[in-house]
Amino acid sequence: MTRFPSGTAFELYDSLDSTSLEAKRRAEKSMAEPRWFVALKQTAGYGRRGRDWKQRTGDFAGTLLFRPDGPVEHRGQLSFIVALTLAFTLDEFIDAERIQLKWPNDVLLGGAKCAGILLENLDDYLAIGIGVNIVNAPGGLEYKTARMMDFTDAPPEPAQLCARLDHHFWTLYREWRATGFPSIKNRWTDRAVGIGTEITVRLPNETLSGTFNGIDDNGALILRSGAGKRIITAGEVFFGPRR
Incomplete structure (x- = not known):
């Protein structure tokens, strides 16, 4: 059994459904x-909303x-820990100025999506799914994508990337457990894209536009417009006015 220095077990598969x-x-x-499951190929990989x-x-x-x-109600804060985990990991291979975080759980590279995060509550467990474009930048999507190999001469292998993700995650997790969310929130905000600009937020039953005023102490997006302030816990963010 392979283990990282944190003690977390690691399983690498040539292929998995997901x-x-x-x-x-x-x-x-x-x-x-704790255990990582990493697949070099997925036949049924999925992201948010089953995509x-x-x-x-x-x-x-x-x-x-x-x-x-x-508490279970604080688990949503872990998505910001994971976003920072990805940013700090990518910093080891790419100029940090090229890496930005997009609410709620995307990582941008050169302004295009390079990585995504999916948190799933499984009773006592939490599954943190992470996908990173190392060699492939998929097309045909409603957003731009990027891949690591266009920004570094030495892109990591998946197992190497996982080892660094594990290191940064547990470092941040211990900090969060010791001091709470404020320091995580501040560091996420420092690397977030779009704060102070006009954005559009697509919700299941409506689409809103306004100014992105950062996140609150629970990680929810603060949107201000002529209609006042809205606190948004989940949605899809697009930069610019309503489409």
Whole structure:
């Protein structure tokens, strides 16, 4: 069994239907220790709202399964920890000025999406799914995409990337457990794109436009417009006025 210095177990597969589905299967068996599942190829990978996640061999697809400490209602804050984890990891390979964070859980590289995050509550467990474009920048989407290999001469292998993700995640997780969300929030805000600008937020039943005024102490987006202030806990953000 391979383990990272944190003690977290690591399993690498040539192919899986989905690392997140594998995490669900293990949660049903009451797995005792934190564990990463990484696949070089996924046949049924998915992201938010069940959307397909396009992956080629060489890209990163991984899920961390563990039992988080603290109240269940605070688990949403972990998405900001994971976003920072990705930013700090990519900093090791790419100029940090090229890397930005987009609410709620995207990582941008050169202004285009390079990585995505999916948190799934599984009773006592939390599954953190992460996808990173290392060699492939999928087309045909409603947003621009980027890949790491266009920004570095030495893009990492998936296992190498996972080792650095594991290091940064547990460092930030321990900080969060010791001091709470404020320092995580401040560091996320420092790297966030679009704060102070006009954005459009697509919700299930409406579309809103206004100024992005940052996030509150729970990580919700603060939107200000002529209609007043709205606190948004989930939605899709687009930069610029309503389309």
